[in-house]
Structures are given as C-alpha cells and as structure tokens.
Amino acid sequence: MTSNSFFQIALYVITLLALAKPLGWYMARVYEDEPVWLNRVLAPFEALIYRASGVNPKQEMRWMDYAIAMLVFNLLGFLTVFALQSWQAFLPFNPQNLPNVSADSSFNTAASFATNTNWQGYGGETTMSYLTQMLGLTVQNFVSAAAGMAVLVALIRGFTRRKADIIGNFWVDMTRSTLYILMPLSLVLALVLVGQGVVQTFSPYQSVSLVETVSYEQPKLGVDGVALQDAAGKPVMETVKVKEQTVAVGPAASQVAIKQLGTNGGGFFNVNSAHPLENPTPLSNFLEMLAILLIPAALCYSFGMMVGDTRQGWAILAAMTLVFVALIFVAVPAEQSGNPALAALGVDQSVNADQTGGNMEGKETRFGITNSALWAVVTTAASNGSVNAMHDSFTPIGGMAPMWLMQLGEVIFGGVGSGLYGMIMFAIVAVFVSGLMIGRTPEYLGKKIEAYEMKMAAITILIPPLVVLGGTALAVMVDVGKSSVFNPGAHGFSEVLYAFSSAGNNNGSAFGGLSANTPFYNAMLGLAMLFSRYWLAVPVLAIAGSLAAKKIVPTGPGTLPTHTPLFVVLLIGTVLMVGALTFIPALALGPIVEHLQMIGVASAK
Amino acid sequence: MIKHLQPAVILFAILTVLTGVIYPAIVTGLAQLLFPNQANGSLMTDSGGKTIGSSLIGQAFSDPGHFWGRPSATGPFPYNAGASSGSNLGPTNPALADAVKARIATLQAADPENKNPVPVDLITASGSGLDPHISPAAADYQINRVAKARKINPEKLRELVQNHTEARQWGVFGEPRVNVLALNLALDVLR
Numbered sequence: 001m002t003s004n005s006f007f008q009i010a011l012y013v014i015t016l017l018a019l020a021k022p023l024g025w026y027m028a029r030v031y032e033d034e035p036v037w038l039n040r041v042l043a044p045f046e047a048l049i050y051r052a053s054g055v056n057p058k059q060e061m062r063w064m065d066y067a068i069a070m071l072v073f074n075l076l077g078f079l080t081v082f083a084l085q086s087w088q089a090f091l092p093f094n095p096q097n098l099p100n101v102s103a104d105s106s107f108n109t110a111a112s113f114a115t116n117t118n119w120q121g122y123g124g125e126t127t128m129s130y131l132t133q134m135l136g137l138t139v140q141n142f143v144s145a146a147a148g149m150a151v152l153v154a155l156i157r158g159f160t161r162r163k164a165d166i167i168g169n170f171w172v173d174m175t176r177s178t179l180y181i182l183m184p185l186s187l188v189l190a191l192v193l194v195g196q197g198v199v200q201t202f203s204p205y206q207s208v209s210l211v212e213t214v215s216y217e218q219p220k221l222g223v224d225g226v227a228l229q230d231a232a233g234k235p236v237m238e239t240v241k242v243k244e245q246t247v248a249v250g251p252a253a254s255q256v257a258i259k260q261l262g263t264n265g266g267g268f269f270n271v272n273s274a275h276p277l278e279n280p281t282p283l284s285n286f287l288e289m290l291a292i293l294l295i296p297a298a299l300c301y302s303f304g305m306m307v308g309d310t311r312q313g314w315a316i317l318a319a320m321t322l323v324f325v326a327l328i329f330v331a332v333p334a335e336q337s338g339n340p341a342l343a344a345l346g347v348d349q350s351v352n353a354d355q356t357g358g359n360m361e362g363k364e365t366r367f368g369i370t371n372s373a374l375w376a377v378v379t380t381a382a383s384n385g386s387v388n389a390m391h392d393s394f395t396p397i398g399g400m401a402p403m404w405l406m407q408l409g410e411v412i413f414g415g416v417g418s419g420l421y422g423m424i425m426f427a428i429v430a431v432f433v434s435g436l437m438i439g440r441t442p443e444y445l446g447k448k449i450e451a452y453e454m455k456m457a458a459i460t461i462l463i464p465p466l467v468v469l470g471g472t473a474l475a476v477m478v479d480v481g482k483s484s485v486f487n488p489g490a491h492g493f494s495e496v497l498y499a500f501s502s503a504g505n506n507n508g509s510a511f512g513g514l515s516a517n518t519p520f521y522n523a524m525l526g527l528a529m530l531f532s533r534y535w536l537a538v539p540v541l542a543i544a545g546s547l548a549a550k551k552i553v554p555t556g557p558g559t560l561p562t563h564t565p566l567f568v569v570l571l572i573g574t575v576l577m578v579g580a581l582t583f584i585p586a587l588a589l590g591p592i593v594e595h596l597q598m599i600g601v602a603s604a605k
Numbered sequence: 606m607i608k609h610l611q612p613a614v615i616l617f618a619i620l621t622v623l624t625g626v627i628y629p630a631i632v633t634g635l636a637q638l639l640f641p642n643q644a645n646g647s648l649m650t651d652s653g654g655k656t657i658g659s660s661l662i663g664q665a666f667s668d669p670g671h672f673w674g675r676p677s678a679t680g681p682f683p684y685n686a687g688a689s690s691g692s693n694l695g696p697t698n699p700a701l702a703d704a705v706k707a708r709i710a711t712l713q714a715a716d717p718e719n720k721n722p723v724p725v726d727l728i729t730a731s732g733s734g735l736d737p738h739i740s741p742a743a744a745d746y747q748i749n750r751v752a753k754a755r756k757i758n759p760e761k762l763r764e765l766v767q768n769h770t771e772a773r774q775w776g777v778f779g780e781p782r783v784n785v786l787a788l789n790l791a792l793d794v795l796r
Contacts, residue, residue: 008777053615065609072613080621126688139625143617171612178620183628190632191639197661200636200644205687208648208656211789214665216682246687247659249646254632258624271689274732276661277646282779338725341702345709348722348742355742356780361701361729362691365675365738368780372732389732390691393701487695494695513693598697 001333002351005370009328012286012374013321016293020317023294024301030180031153031173032306042179049175060166063545066154067538069170070147074114074534077140081110084136085128094129095204101127108522113140115533116148116415118259118266118385118508119525121517125248125269130202137266138255142186145262145295146177148417151537152299155421156306158544159445162552167544181295182262189291190257196287197280200253207244214242252278260291263415265385265508273375273388274364285371285388292384296413299420307445311563316423319571323412324381327401331373334398335359340598359398362390373398376509380405383415385508392487392495392511396598399494400591402509406501408579409464415506418533421540423571425457427562428543430574432457434560443559446552453546456539463535465582467528468504472497472586480520486513490597494590503528649790658786662686663737666789669715670754672739672747674785675726676708679734692730705729716750738782741770751792765791 029036050057061069085101088094101109105121112119113136122128128137150173157167194200219227220238228236252268256278259265265272273279279288297317304313336358338349351357356368363372372389379386380402391399405412411422428442428449435442435449442449475481475496485492495514502509503525510516516525553559561567636644647660658664663674665683677683678692694701708728713719727743744766752759769788773779 004773004777011777049616049619052619053612055612055616069609069613072609073617076613076617080617123688123690134629135621135625138629139621142624143620171616175616175620178624183624186628187632191635194632194636194640194644197643197647199646200633201646202633203645206646206648206656206659208658210664211658211786211793212664212666212668212671214682214684218681240682242682245658245662245664245684247646247648247662248687248689251629251633253636253644254629257632269689269733271691271733274691275689276663276733276735276737277659280647280661282774286778339696339701341697342705342725342729345702345705346722347705347709347725347728349725352742354745354781355724355726355740357725359696360725361694361696362732363729364732364736365726365740365782366736366779371779387732390693392693392695393691395696486693487698489697491695491697511693512691513695594695594697601697 001336005332008370009332009374012289013325015290016297017317017321019294020297020301023298024313025305027181027298028302028305030176031302036180038180038184046175046179050171053171055169055171057169057172060169062165063154063167063541066167066170067541070151070537071534073143073170073174074147077143078110078114081113081136081140082106084132085109088129088132091129091131093131093134093202096129098127098129104519104522105517108526111526111529112508113137113264113266114144115506115529116144116262116264116383116418117503117506117529117533118264119503119510119529120266120272120508121522121525123270124267125250130250133255133268134251138258141255141258141262141264141266142178142182143174145182145258145264145416146174148415149177149181149299150174150417151540152417152421155424155540155544156303158547159307159447161548162550164548165545167541167548182258185261186254186257189261189287190253192287193256193284194253196284197277198253198256198284199249199277200251201249202251203249206247206249208247210243210245215239216242249277256288257291259386260288260384261295263292263296263382263384263419265379267386271390273386274390279388282366282371285367285375289375289378292378292382292386293413295416296382296419299417303420309563312445315563315568316420316427316571319568320412320423322568323408323572323575324377327381327405328374328377331377331398331401332370334395334401335373336369337395339395340601359393359395362393364389376402377405379509380507381412383410383419383505383507385502387509390512391498391509392513396491396494396591396595399498399511400587403494403498403501403591404579404583404587406505406507407465407468407583408575409461410505410507411575418506418537422460422536425460425540426574427571428453428457429461430567430570431560431562433574434570438560440558440560443553444562446555447547447550448553453543456543459539460536461578464504464532467531468500469582469586471500471504471524471528475500475524480518484515484518484521486515490590490594494594497586497590499525500528504532506533657790659686660784660787661737662735664786666785669750671789671792672744672751672785673727674739675731675736676728677734678730684735686735689733689735691732691734716747719746719749721746737784737786739785741766741781741783744770744783744788755792757795765795
C-alpha cells in the first residue's frame, strides 16, 4: 500500500468520525422535539401533514401498535412499487417506452426497496421508467430508511422511560426523519453531485456520434423473427455498424443522494456507482462514501445523548470503527496484490506513480484499487450495497471482506437505524454473557435484562444466519439455483453465498455474475429480505415495550460499566464470535478454498 | 390495524408526493439552472454544433492511430452507454486469463517492437464498461504505436499525453488518469 492510499483511508475515517458528533447532536434534538433551526421552515408544514392524515402527534403508541403501524406503512410501499413496475408501460414519464416488469422481478424489487435492502435484480437503465424510479424507488429510499430510524428511536425510548407503556408515535418519528434529516441532506448532496457530473434531467437518452465506427456480428433474423441458419445448420451472421452511442441519462442525482444517505444502495444505472454518470469523479466518490456511513455513525452519538450518557454512544461507535478499519486493511492489500493468473501472462500489476496496478478487472481507473476496495468495505459495513466496482471480480480475500461484513449481521454501522438497533441487540447479549461470568443480574443502561429480552435478542441474532445458510444450501442443491451461477468452481459457490448473505442481511450488494433475475432467485431472495427485516424489527420493538415498562436500576458496585474499553472489546468479541462460528465453514467452501487454489496455481508455476 | 389504515394511506400519499415528485423536481430545476452541462450528461459539441461525445463516457477505439481505452464488457458492442455492465469474471475463471491473453496479443500485434509488460488497466475490463480513462502508464505504453501510425514525433505525443493527464483531484482523491476520448479528439485536430 502506498502512502497516498493510507492518507485517503485516514482522511475518510477521520472526516466520518468528525461529522458524527454535530449530526448526531442535531438528530437527537429532532427526535426529542427540541427546537432546531429548520423548525422555522418546516414546522408549519409538518403540522399540516399531521392534520391532513389525522395523526395526533402528541398521542404515543404501545409497542404492538407501533409495530403494526410500521408494517402497514411498509405494506403500502411494497404494493405501490409492485404496481408501478407492473403497469409502467401504461403510465407517463417513460420516454424509452420500457415494457412492464415481470411479476417475479416486480415482487423481488418491491420487497427489496420496502425493506431498505435495495438488491437490484434488474438493470436500471434498461428496465425502469423515470416514473418508477422516482415515484416508486426514490420514495422507498426515503421511507424505508425513515422506518429504520423510527424503530431505533422507539428502542432508545425503551431504555430511557420508566414504568411506561408507550414508546412514541411511529407516524411522527417517520415524518420527522424524512423531513428534518433525510430530505435536507439529500438536497444538498444531490446538487453537489450534479456539480461533479451526475445527471439530473427528465429528457430521454441522448445520442452522440462516435469518433470510430464500431462493428459487431449478430445472428441474422428472418422475417418471422427466428434466427436464420445456413445449409450446415450454423446461424447466419450479419455485421452491424454502430456510428452513434446512446447515452442513458435521467433524474439520477436526486436518487443517488438518498440511495447513499439512507443506506439503500439501489442504483439508477445497472452498474450502480461504477457508472461515470452516477459517480463521475474521485470527489463525488468520496462524498458518496461519506454519505453511506454518515447517518449510521452519527446515530451512535444521538443514542448516547438520548440515554443521557454520550460515552455509551462513543463506546458503540468505537466497536464499530475498530472492526471496520481492520477489514479495510484486509480488503485493500488483497486487491492491491493483484491476480497471479495475470502476473503469469506478463501483465504489469505493480503500483507506481503512473498506475494503480493490482486487480483492476471490474474497477474504474479514476477510483483505482484504494477507493474501490475501501468502497466495498464501506458499503457492506453499512447495509448499503451500492458498488463502484464489480465485487464478483475481486480477489477471493478482497471479496470475502465485504461478504463477512454482511454476515456479521449488518451491525458494523449497518443500515440507518437498523444497524444500531442490531448492535444494541449484540450489546444485550454481551452484558448477559458477562453477567453470567461475574454472577450478577445483567443490566444495560439501567434496565435489567431478563429472559424475555434475551429470547427476543437471540431471535434477532439467529434469524439472518438461518436465512443465509438455509437459502444458500437450498440454492446449491437444486438445478434452478445452480444454473444461474456464472463463474466456475469455488467462486460459483461464493456467488450464491454472497447473494443470500446480502439479501438475508438487507444489504443489497451482489456478486453480479449470478443471474439472479430468475423466478427462483427473485422469490427466494425476496422472501429472505422480508424475513430478515421484519422478523428483526418486530422483536426489537417488543424489547422496547418490555424495557419501557421496567424501572431504572441505579448503578451499583456490581454494575458492569458499558462505556469502557473492556466493554468495547466484549462487544466486538460477541459480534465476531457469532459471525465467525456461524460462517467460517461456509466461507471455507467459497473464498478461502479459492484463495488457496489461486496462490497454489501461482506457486506451481 | 384498521385504525392505522387511514393515517398510513394519507401519510404515504403525502410523502410520496414530497419525496417522489417535489424533491426530484426541485433538484432537477436547480441542477438545470446551476449546472446545465453536467446535469445533461456533460456532452461535448464541435464547432458545427454536432454532439461528439460525453466527457464522462468512454468510446471504443481500435485504430492503431488512436489511443485505446479499457476493454469494455457491455453488450452487444463495447462502450454501449445505454446498457452499462462489467464482465463479472472471477479472478480464477480461466475465461479471464484467456481474454487477457487475447488482448495482450492484439496489443502486441499492433506494435510488435514493444516488449514492455502491459499495464494491467489496459487489458482488464472496467466496472461500468464505459470507463473514459486509462492510467498514464497505459497511455505511455501506446505512444510508439500511435506515433508510428501517424508518422509524428513520439516526443510531441508524450507532451500531448502529459497535457491530458489529470492529477489526483485536489492532489489527494482518486488516481492519476488520462481521458482517452479527449486525448484522441486533440490528436485528430493535431493532424
């Protein structure tokens, strides 16, 4: 790794941590309904929204009502995205006359965007009309993120309230997340991105003339649309000359901004943020990466403020950051070391002032190795899933880092809201385990952790591995699952494992070689996303309700402090133990064996 | 559940209009006002007003007298800016080594005297299939071929490449790179 590589990584991590406090402070005030500057502009508007929808913002909900409100709201989003895709050909804002999307693909995408996963089974510019992109996908980018933040805030209230049976109003938490946090940040980011070259227009795709004519061969079709064959039974080929290039454009910047800030990740174009019109410059790349982890990191500070002890938030942020930085230094050197198979062909993969070198298959020149590998770690630490390079072409170890980050349960920063509530579940398990070790009743933030909380926390921690490993096992046993695999050997298994790790943890990134737009994968991955989102969010709200009803225990000499370096280590240990014990056998069949094969071939030569 | 249906439907409708109509409309309006060129794809026009490319989207080059860009995996032809795509070939896939071998052979056939190792970005497909850039090393590798095809002094070409080399943004971000289309357009004017 070069000194510039270290510098770019350090600059990223430092900027991220420096922004966590001011934004975290602001968000805590928004959720606690304290005055913020934007009130002047937005408060009347907010009141109008509540009046129109018949919501009394002062009336709070029990946990079950809160959960039902969230589920009903998400169901509406799911149905809308499904309907928009199914009928987009009959609807306006479809300048390319794209056809209706198939039912299984529509189901998958609707589940994907309602659950904040944003797995892309489709290619954006060849599938979705502008109307579907805006009214369906952009809207879900906002509200699925806001729903995650709302569940987190409800959980925090569970810790701060004593002997209460209500944990907040879902409609208010969601509206405030959208109005005060996601929209203003997105508006600013979108405009900066346009300044860097991200497109934002309602015009149809643009035609530009090419400097050199490109010709290619394709099978000649008869008048009946069937490929013609010659006397020997070979297809007749015709040469096509291309003199113009069609450049896909559209309202991309507005969607890209919220796709990153809301840890959504569903791209406007097929190749997501590798596309030069979605991520044109190294600066746009830095800002998009920053936007991915900004809110998840800042929410840790908000959490500390809201529970009345900012050290609690810093401890969780420290645990997340340590695992995150460690995996950056797994992925970047792995990619920089290049591909031995290419080295054997005499390719220059060295890094020097004139080239980035390394494993450049599937990467963009402007990002090079450092920013591509860093992005891969950032996007899978968060449950974002957008990519700026093709993860399928990463080296085995470079691809394992993002895969394992997803398998850890999306708690190293994780999704907006969902990452932190997932990490709090691990904190509950950590205090329980250490409570057993020292023989005390476990407590967290003044609340006794008892059997009910432990059962719910165990559910949230065990569901994703079950979905991931069960789904992968099923897919590699049946022909419809295996026939979608693109790369041969162990890498093919990695493609399937990656897909279920992504869907089963609501990330959305992919090893893109897998042909996942089939009825089998659309259905399986769609179900995986739904299970992993709601079977986690509902138990989390149940814990919130149960904790709110408890009294607050004063800290005594037997209380395990949860803001110390010792607790940070305990928390990391809990996350890693669960993640490692559950997934190392599966990883051994995929990336680990592929790595050994790759270096084995190299040393044999 | 019924009591939640009314607020859910109305609030969903309001937020849909807000985030799915008003928000993209505001961004589009401001973008078209502040950055009209970027917002529409950074298109370049020649003196006659003809659109000759986007400064952010690469094009396919195979003429020995032009600099070549990254291999592109888009279908059905390379650099199809209407359907972006990477190759998704895994590192141990034999198809990747075969493709790289063929690309090296093509480069060497066009420039038999050049025995230097080929810079990796020149023989690996980009992530988008539309990468407008190559590394300065990949441009340097091609200078002798282009100079010979055009019968011009390689030193003059070296200077042109240097003038088209972009440093890291703000001296820090990303990697140094050469925009192939811009370089070739300048090359064609040179003639």
